[in-house]
Amino acid sequence: MRSVAAILTIGVLIHFAATPTLAGLQAGAAVVDVTPTQLPVLVNGGMLSRSVDTVKTPVNARAIVLDDGKERLAIVVVDSCMMPRPLLDDAKALAALRTGIRADHMLISATHTHTAPSSLSCLGTDADPNYVPFLRDKLAEAIAAAEANLEPARVGWAVGNAAEFTALRRWIRRPDRIVNDPFGNPTVRANMHAGANWDDVTGESGPEDPDLSIISIQATDGRPIAVLANFSMHYFSDQALSADYFGLFSEGLKSKLTVEGDTSHPPFVGIMSHGCSGDIWRRDYTTSPPTEPAKTIDSFANELVKIALDAIGTIQYDEDATLAMAERRLTLNYRVPSAQRLEWAQKIVDAMGDRPPKNTTEVYAREQVILHQRQSTEVVVQALRIGDIGIATTPTETYALTGLKLKAQSPLKNTMVIELANGGDGYIPPPEQHFLGGYNTWAARSAGLEIQAEPKITEAALQLLEQVAGSPREEYQQSRGxxxxxxxxxxxxxxxxxxxxxxxxxxxxxxxxxxxxxxxxxxxxxxxxxxxxxxxxxxxxxxxxxxxxxxxxxxxxxxxxxxxxxxxxxxxxxxxxxxxxxxxxxxxxxxxxxxxxxxxxxxxxxxxxxxxxxxxxxxxxxxxxxxxxxxxxxxxxxxxxxxxxxxxxxxxxxxxxxxxxxxxxxxxxxxxxxxxxxxxxxxxxxxxxxxxxxxxxxxxxxxxxxxxx
CATH class of the missing domain: 2.60.120.200 (Jelly Rolls)
Incomplete structure (x- = not known):
């Protein structure tokens, strides 16, 4: 083991010595296919376990590497529902051996497609044992491939208004229409899609975020290298295996921005990252009947591409952008079951034996036992700066309100928030939302973190933004008309x-x-x-x-x-x-x-x-x-x-x-x-x-x- 470690250390030193450091911003991008080679494969995104043996669209890892001569960092967005922190830590360590990038300068996030191979055990679905090591290696490959494509670059920011394509899915129920949770208690005062029946509800439980945020990266001659987009819309829904609208958007941008006939440069890379979408979906329940902004997944993605292209056309680019990145690891407690609930859950789990859950009751019973065994977990929060552009991350399914908090208080005027980054730690409702109950609050690995997880993660992200910006946060105050x-x-x-x-x-x-x-x-x-x-x-x-x-x-x-x-x-x-x-x-x-x-x-x-x-x-x-x-x-x-x-x-x-x-x-x-x-x-x-x-x-x-x- 010592000799192996020594060889790896020598390899890293050789790599750093061989990696040139040039003044000015450089960027490289690459796409690596992470579609499983072994089928059938388990698929995340549902209450119960399922597997598929067909591929509708490839699933990919799309990577960008940036270097300003002093700092080098990587951003990877993967067509996955969620990825666990230990898997991503392993992938980053492997990538660090192959590149000149520190592991804590790598951001790896999931798009949250519900039709991708399972790499994280959650609710009724386990991680696919064959896919996890395959994905780990492919993530490292994507970072190395993007680094190999580094070239002088410039960067710019824009925001498009995509309000018609996102809406609140979590609505507040009337006080006389409260329903039971999986544990048999009448706690569900708010829930997903309750707005489909206006007679049951009093209104939405939070705001939406209409911003389609764009970071555009070009070569110094204006040739597009990559676009990193960010949008708060949960998923569209597609047949497995599929990259959902995230992949269609990325390929749509590629078709529009690729320089025709150019074979002398690496291909353009379009990327759609997941904004804060824990309480968001595409259907607008404020209209009767509820409306959807597009009839098909293709038209939905194509309309977002049009908004992005219009925004990109307004960008002024910066060739001298500098970089900074910071990371913090927090230990957060799980909301573990009471002795009475644990006894209830253990009886159900014992009766199940080794088989997976067959219904919601069994799912949540098993989750109680797992939370009790684990008690707490480690989460990763990051912030990075590209010139005057900020990116904050959460490792969770985060409500739109949390994203708005971070954007409004960020010391960097232009800020996007990428969720499900560096881990997949479930929903973190703001504390007041726990009082209203609902699926997003039911204790499980999908929503098991402590009630104060949201303010703790938000504060950590703000402190990291202050660190990379070198300036204090904005004190939010609504303007006075x-x-x-x-x-x-x-x-x-x-x-x-x-x-x-x-x-x-x-x-x-x-x-x-x-x-x-x-x-x-x-x-x-x-x-x-x-x-x-x-x-x-x-x-x-x-x-x-x-x-x-x-x-x-x-x-x-x-x-x-x-x-x-x-x-x-x-x-x-x-x-x-x-x-x-x-x-x-x-x-x-x-x-x-x-x-x-x-x-x-x-x-x-x-x-x-x-x-x-x-x-x-x-x-x-x-x-x-x-x-x-x-x-x-x-x-x-x-x-x-x-x-x-x-x-x-x-x-x-x-x-x-x-x-x-x-x-x-x-x-x-x-x-x-x-x-x-x-x-x-x-x-x-x-x-x-x-x-x-x-x-x-x-x-x-x-x-x-x-x-x-």
Whole structure:
């Protein structure tokens, strides 16, 4: 063993000595076929094990090597569902022996096609024992082949808008339509594809990312060498074995950018890497019936190629780009089963013997035993810089929100996020999403990391981006359009834009430092109202979606004259319950005070109309005039003027509700709630945004202005 190690060390030294170091950026690219030579082969991507003996399209490893004279790094994207870290560590070590590249300067990611050979054991499918060593060798071969093609190069960045080709697949279910998880517990408040039935849901559980990001690499004479694209769309679905739309996109780019008749240079390499797509798919459930942007996988890929080509045509290239790359390894715990669940699982696994699982119950029982045995795992996070372009990685199936967090806070203006890189560690929902349950949260190797895995991996990636950029991260703050400025000009004592990435605090943008607190049951960064008025330069206005939780604050100096301005979007159908949801409440927690105020939206009683109640049980309901459609943004002002209450809708001069109360007294408690009442009865199910509190009665002209008119 010592002699072998010595030979390998000498080989590495000889290779480094023989590798020229030239000033200026160099790039090389290559494609290596990783289609298995032994069929049938196990295939990842389903709940239960399956194998296939046919090949519809080849599956490939597509590699780029970059060198700036000081640093050399490799980026490889593989047509695979997921690849385990130990396999990739072995492949990198082997590639390091064959090249002048350090193992920690190699990024290897999966496209996440669900029709590729299995190299990772997950759910009901084991890794194919014949394919794993074959793939390891091919990955090293791809890196060496790309390095052999190094030549002087230049690099540029562009982004195309592909919003029509991606959408949220994870939707929030109504509180009365919760279903059971595989362990028999009613925990599924959100799940994939629930939006197919509008009657069951209140809205999407997060934002989407429409960016088709492009890193284009050319020879110094303008000849295309490679394009690395990145897009957040889970997979299209195809017959196995297949590279899915990722491979079709890559080949489509090659057909468009290859210089015809050029046999003196290496072939152009197109690459589609996987963006943050854990809660993303192609079907848009916001339309009825749900729509798909393309009828076939070919047309889907071809349309993305057109968007990419248009973006590439706008690029200005940099021939002097320098490189940097950094890596961090984290130990993360698994969410291991309780003693009771482990006992349940072990009985099922013992009865199975050596055979693979035959149903979902057996799958998740076996997963509990495996998580218990492993307890924790190591994950790899990376960041790299190519000139002013950044790439961050996650080793997981990552929600679109996480990718948006990294892009918005990156110290590098141009940043893409590649998921399932350097490992395949399953879904990492943001912590608030665990509260809503669903497949993406069920403890297994497909989603077994600790609840805090997402913020830990996100923070590690941001720190690495800071390291390679040599500058601090951006502090995200939503831009202020004219409507936001109008609210501030009216001098609120608190102003909540609800543009946060995460709990627990809703930041007070008024400057008075009255931050509010989100309770569990709220998700973040959904699209809000009037982006063109609340934000600048095309930025999307952001809102929070309430799914049983509330926003709460103490208003110590709120007197008997005040106004609350807010935007609301109702997700509940009128027939779901008596009150669709309570928007605002001023009074005690855990109950209803005799002098408390409550503003809500009617359900089976007074469907779709604003309602107001003063006091506790048996209080009279005051009802508005206008029926408000579900899933539409509306503006409301609640105004307390001593004994008088007035409620204004969408800037109208005449109030929807106007009532004189028998007493002008307010509750002595200073608790204020949005998205629910003090007693948590019929809390809001939908989005809220741009909440402002004023210590006075607003004029009708101010109300009109706050409504964006």
């Amino acid at each position: 004219p409507s936001a400025e109008a609210i501030l000009a009216a001098k609120p004592i608190a102003y909540y834009r609800l543009d946060e990435f995460a709990a627990p605090h809703a930041v007070d943008s008024s400057g008075h430092h009255r931050d509010a607190v989100y309770e569990p049951g709220v998700v973040f960064f959904l699209e809000g109202p009037q982006s063109d008025k609340f934000c600048q330069e095309g930025e999307t206005n952001r809102a929070a979606h309430f799914a049983g939780g509330r926003l709460r604050a103490h208003m110590q100096d709120l007197g008997d004259q005040y106004s609350v301005s807010m935007w609301f979007w109702n997700g509940m159908p009128d027939e779901a319950r008596e009150v669709s949801g309570w928007l605002f409440s001023h009074g005690p927690d855990h109950g209803l005070g005799s002098n408390s105020d409550h503003l809500g939206l009617g359900g089976t009683e007074h469907p779709g109309k604003l309602i107001f109640r003063h006091g506790g049980a048996g209080a009279k309901t005051e009802v508005g005039k206008t029926t408000i459609p579900r899933w539409t943004w509306n503006h409301v002002v609640f105004e307390r003027d001593g004994e008088f209450v007035r409620v204004y809708l969408n800037g109208q001069q005449q109030p929807e509700i106007g009532v004189k109360l028998p007493s002008g007294l307010l509750s002595p408690r200073k608790q204020v709630f949005w998205g629910g009442r003090g007693d948590n009865e019929s809390n809001w199910e939908g989005r809220l945004d741009e909440i402002a509190v004023f210590p006075r009665v607003l004029s009708t002209e101010e109300i009109k202005t706050l409504a964006g008119q």
